[in-house]
Amino acid sequence: MTRELLSNGIAYLSLVCSLSLWPLLGLFYLQASLHFEVPGWHWLGGLTGWTWFLFETFALFLAILATILRSRLWRVALPVAFLMFLLSNYITVS
Numbered sequence: 001m002t003r004e005l006l007s008n009g010i011a012y013l014s015l016v017c018s019l020s021l022w023p024l025l026g027l028f029y030l031q032a033s034l035h036f037e038v039p040g041w042h043w044l045g046g047l048t049g050w051t052w053f054l055f056e057t058f059a060l061f062l063a064i065l066a067t068i069l070r071s072r073l074w075r076v077a078l079p080v081a082f083l084m085f086l087l088s089n090y091i092t093v094s
Contacts, residue, residue: 011076021055
């Protein structure tokens, strides 16, 4: 496995972790507004704010690692992970 492949994989993983909040929030609010529950997704309502904060912290760590390894996507992964980290921090604190 080459260094470039590894660094790009870490950057993609950081983007997936960072942006996973939005589809899961959409699914959660869709279930709540339509008053139904998708089987197997009841765990989604039980996630707490600090869980998302830890998840976004992990995504930021991966983005920093991709930046150190000089991935092609570090210019995208680092700002997205940092902004999602700040958003989750703001949501958790307020």
